[in-house]
Amino acid sequence: MRFLIEFMQFIKALMKNRKLLMTLAVNDFKQEYLGSYLGLVWAFIKPTVFIVVIWFVFEIGIRSAPSTNGVPFVIWLTCGFAAWFFFSEALSSGVTAISSKSYLVKKVDFRVSILPIINNLSALLIHVIFLMILVIIFLCNDYFPTVYWLQLPFYTFSLFTLLLGLNWLFASLRVFIKDISPFVGIILQVGFWGTPLFWSIDLVPDKYLFIIKLNPMYFIVSGYRDTFISEQWFWNRGMELVVFWMITSFFFILGAIVFKRLRPHFGDVL
DSSP, rough: HHHHHHHHHHHHHHTTTTTHHHHHHHHHHHHHHHHHHSGGGGHHHHHHHHHHHHHIIIIIIIIOOOOOOTTTTHHHHHHHHHHHHHHHHEEEHHTTTTTTHHHHHHTTTGGGHHHHHHHHHHHHHHHHHHHHHHHHHHHHHHHHOOOGGHHHHHHHHHHEEEEEEEHHHHHHHHHHHHHHHHHHHHHHHHHHHHHSSSSOOGOOOOOGHHHHSSSSSHHHHHHHHHHIIIIOOOOGGGGHHHHHHHHHHHHHHHHHHHHHHHGGGHHHOO
8 A cells, every 4th residue: 555655646746747757858868869960860770770681681581581461571570679679778778777867866856766767758759750650661561540559559658667667676776786787688688589579479389388478578569560460459468468467567566666775875876
């Protein structure tokens, strides 16, 4: 009950400071991307080049692209990577959300718990632009909006909640343990190969399927493809939906607890 009350107070504080939150998120976005010659273009160069390389390897090179039920492989691939790059960008930058902003941490009247949210919102801005490009790709290939596209905010919110819990956890620990940064890098590397981004889950033997489905990004990536391609509602995933929110709730609560316990000591270390 006490945790629930504190959470409601946190939500109220977010609503009260929403303008400050958005201002900081936009400033973080500008600092990250708009200070170079190419600016925002850099946010798309890496994922675009990677998608092109993977597409070339499977379609032109070894010519063994996974079965996509008649959907062009590049569309199927880009749809999954849209979710993954949001996760990867937000988590990799979120791990230093606190340690890189010591000038804000030391302000007595500043709510430090919103720092990971700022990183998430900054990554979300890129994600929204990426989705716009994805929609253009779909329209150019005669895939038009359907009612299933309305569930996209649900999957984005689900991913945002997962990221918030993970970033509270890792950003708090990173203040005291610098090894957390390479550890998160390993998590992203394992998660990249362990998530069916450019390979089909149909290739996995039945006895190992549960391991893949324990990966929360499997649910998100599949959800994005359900939204744009397969036309399936999120509640039809049943147990996968339950497992995802169990894992997300665990990390959200764990991250909040660890952050609360370590918060009084941030200023001393930084």
